[in-house]
Amino acid sequence: MDNVTEKLLQCFGHKKFKSELQERAVRAIARGVHDVYVSMPTGSGKSLCFQLPAMLQDNKVAIVFSPLLALIKDQIDHLTRLKIQAESINSKMTSKDRERVLNDLQSMKPNTRFLYITPEQAATVTFKALLEHLVKYKKVSYIIVDEAHCVSEWGHDFRPDYLKLGFLREKFKSIPWVALTATASTEVTKDILENLKLLHPVAQFKTPSFRRNLFYDVVYQNCIEDEVGDLAEFLKKSLKDDDNVKARDKNAAIVYCRTREQTEDIARMLCNKGVKSLAYHGGLKGSERVSVQEQWFNGEFPCVCATVSFGMGVDKASVRAVVHWGLPQNVAAYYQESGRAGRDGKPAFCRIYYCRSERNAVDFLLKSDIARSKTPEQKQRCKNAYKSFEIMVKYCEDVGCRHKTFADYFGEEPPRCGTRCDACTDARAVRRALEQHMRRAMSATLHRAGFVSHDDSSDLYGQGRDGQKREIESYYGDGGDDSDGESSRRRVAEETRSLIMHEFAQRKKSIEKDKKSNDSESAKYSKCKAADSTSTKVNGLTVASRESYLSLLKNALNENLASLKDVDEPIKPLSKNNVEQCAIELEYEAFSSSTVISLYRRAMTKLIATVKASKDSLYFRLKTFEPKKRETLGELVKDFEKSKQGESHKSHGFITASQLEGRIEDKNGARELSKADRETKRKANSFKKDSLTQTKLKSFFTPKTAQESSETSSSASDDEGGLIIDEHSKPDPCESTLKLDEIEDNTDEDDIDKTLKIEEISSNSKNDSNSKTLVINITLQGVPSKRANEEKVEHEQEDTHPVDENIKGSPNKKHGPAKKKN
Known part of the structure; x- marks a missing residue:
């Protein structure tokens, strides 16, 4: 028994190889003279082709590139059961495990025999530095590329990061390389040899794809x-x-x-x-x-x-x-x-x-x-x-x-x-x-295309061709065959089917009607915004579904607020009602931005997951939420009345005498007019016009004569900004015109008294002896000065005089405050 066979039994528990090709590949890799390419079907033992030669190299590490973490885990578990130490460096490792693996690999005699990594990990700075260290101290036995078909664009699982491995082959030429795959066509095999830049001549071992079992x-x-x-x-x-x-x-x-x-x-x-x-x-x-x-x-x-x-x-x-x-x-x-x-x-x-x-x-x-x-x-x-x-x-x-x-x-x-x-x-x-x-398949295609039709022809004369066909079958069915019985059974089956479909349709309508009724009833008591528009906005969505999502979102927000109350507090204190308000607003945003029910469900699910994932800090929308003031009905009524009162007190450029009178009475309360005086003021400030006749804009302006124009221009310097509104009456001589001169506010601060003069001038000529002129002076007092208080009685007497001759003679001149007579 040679060293290879002994190691096979000692480390892997096998007395012999699975096939002759497997043994030849193992021995070629163990010699380490050439790069090796192995193509074997799944289950043929291709992993053993590089694992056994690596175990023959003491105090060295075999680096294995594998495409998936799941595959790496399976390989490591398999070697661990055989009491062979295999490790991996990947993104899912903890920093403690990573440090442990790196320290072992950088030691003089590493215990790790196989290091599995993904091709993406090979591009990191950490691995490049580790590989240079291992190569420098001759601690690398082999570099193995598993699932090598991923390097080919012809392969069914092409991975671009596999292409980068070819640069490592050019950089570290002293290390033997092994490429393995289970599925490789002629094009894929060619790409593997070229893209990995394997050194020629490459020893190739390929098992036929045929599996007898x-x-x-x-x-x-x-x-x-x-x-x-x-x-x-x-x-x-x-x-x-x-x-x-x-x-x-x-x-x-x-x-x-x-x-x-x-x-x-x-x-x-x-x-x-x-x-x-x-x-x-x-x-x-x-x-x-x-x-x-x-x-x-x-x-x-x-x-x-x-x-x-x-x-x-x-x-x-x-x-x-x-x-x-x-x-x-x-x-x-x-x-x-x-x-x-x-x-x-x-x-x-x-x-x-x-x-x-x-x-x-x-x-x-x-x-x-x-x-x-x-x-x-x-x-x-x-x-x-x-x-x-x-x-x-x-x-x-x-x-x-x-x-x-x-x-x-x-x-x-x-x-x-x-x-x-x-x-x-x-x-x-x-x-x-x-x-x-x-x-x-052809029949189904024709049916979908409309070439085969089974439409209802009951509304046609004699039920169309279908009716004629049934009549012929019924007529000729009296012979010896069973065509009449078959036709009769088909008719009964069709009638039964029609009846069942009709009943199903009726039930469906009833169910939909009840569903709409229940949905509209639920909308009345729903906390969701625009609940009555739920099914209209998003087809198929119900108020009950929105309520359930709202409840889940509210619970998630409450849990987020409760778990982080000592870590991250909201900008403004939030009660349970405020959290519910926030949930309602968030749910409405998801609802209003969705057009179909799937988008709404996805948006709500993502929103709830995001809230639950906020474990280190308060959910940002909850943290910045500003609670709205919840007012009672009485408070709303008071606010409405105040707003209406404020609108009525706003100045629009023209203030009626009744408004001025009200302000004077509120501020001073010093003088109370008799009923007769109030009637006199009301008449003087009213326009004589028919309420049922529409007044034209031109009727408020009086055309001037040349003499009036010259007088007006001569006094323009003294009367800039004076506004004159004349109402021209109808040709009726009994009608009169009101003429209002705006008071120039040039008086001193101590002289607060202002005079509003209203003149009634007859529409007849000034030379008419029957013309009458009535001038009413209304003195409006603001905050009285010291001098005004001393002359209070005298002002009241002047206000009661009907006419002042000086004023009567010059109706177009501007008048300031009333003066005392000498």
Whole structure:
């Protein structure tokens, strides 16, 4: 027994290699003379090809580049169970663990034998410095690139960061490199060798893709009545357990679905059919995904319905069935995913449930990717992916050996399949199923396009062609055949169906009516803003839903405020009612910015999550919220009255005599006019006009004569800013005109008295002897000065005189305060 075989038994517990190719690859890598490229199917033991040679190098570390943290974790767990120390440097590590790993690697004799990192981590300053240190002191045994197909744009999982690894190869030429992959076509193999810049000659070891223990077949969904029932029966047949095995080693199955919703639906329906299943997808929390994976791995749930993210790095040997619910996107991905079955070498089954609608969906997505490509490189990658998809379509819609498709794709000789696929086992049955699928798919396409119509023709004469057909069938059905009975049964079935559909429609209307009634009733008592417009603004949204979201948001805000009351306080003190006000405002913002119910739900869910995530500081909208004053009805009435009173006291350039009188009485209260005096003032300040006649604007202005114009211009210097408003009366001689002269406010501070003079002038000529002139002087007193108090009595006597001759003679001149006579 040589050193390699001894180490294989000592470290990994195997007495011999899985295959001759595996042993040859291990020995070539152990020599370390050339760079090595290994391509082996999943489950063929390709990880051992670099792990065993690395264990032969004492006090050295093998650096392994791997694309996924899940794959890294699985590899580290596997080596840990074998008591081989393996570590990783990644973004999810704590600073304490990172420091521990770096200190060990920088020691003289590191205990770490394998260091797993992602290609993104390779670009960091920390790793570059670490790698230079390890190379300087000759502590690196190998640099391994796992899942090397990620370096190729032809690969199904291209990663641009893999391209940067080629620069490391050029920089550290003394370290042997190993590239490994499970799926590589001729183009991918060429890209791996060129992009990683492996030193020639490169030792290549490639295992044929043909796996004898896997049986491949295709089932057409539109050819079976119950697709999920058929899937359940297939899984039950595949998962027959041996009672003598441990729970961890019991048979298992994987059902790959295209969407997250499908994983949930298929898992639920399989459970109803008696197959214990769990759903796994990226929408679950990290802890939930780990829990699902562990329950499946430990045999608690034999089946897992998952998206394609599941299985990378999951090494369970007893997988008996891998099902794809829909068409896979490319050949390499399907080969790798289906290859997770039968790793123990026992028979396993790989099945595709093919559906035209799923095919069309994937076709649309891939073509959309091509259309959205911005660079020639992206466009070429999308076109390569579409070509691989077309091969998968041919795989499902053609009667040919399934294993041959893989061999052609990977550039290998066609294998001797025998009975290891449905096409080679019973080609005639596969052809019949394919023809039936094509007919039904074509019929469905024509029906959707409108070429096949089953519209109601009861309103046509004789019920149209359908009626004539039924009459002919009824007439000729009296012979010996059963056409009349069949026609009669069809009519009864159609009438029953129509009655049922009518009843369903009536119930639906009743339910919708009750729903609207309940919604309008709920809106009356809802705390949400614009509750009565809920269903109008967002179709399908109910007031009850808004109330429930509002309650969740209010609880989240209250918890945020209570948990941080000693750490971060709001700008203004907030009560529970204030928090509720804030919640109502935030909910209304989400409601008013949404047009469909999904957007509203997403906005509210994101808002509540954001509030709950604010654990270090108070939620900013809650911190800056300004509570609104909650006023009683009495306070609102008082505020309204004050506002109306303030509006009435505002100056608009013209103040009525009654307003002035009121102000004087409020301020001084010194003089009270008699009822007769108040009547006199009221008459003097009123316009004589008919309330039922519309007054024109021109009627307020009197045209001046030339003499009046000259007098006005001569006194312009003394009367700038004087405003004269004349109302011209009608031609009736009995009518009169009011003329108001604005008082010039040029009096001294001590002389507060102002005179408002109103003159009534007859519309007749001044020379008319019958004309009468009435002049009423109203003295308005403000805050009386000392001199005004001494002459108070004398002013009151002057106010009672009807006419002043001096004033009467000059009606157009400006008048100041009244003066005493000598």
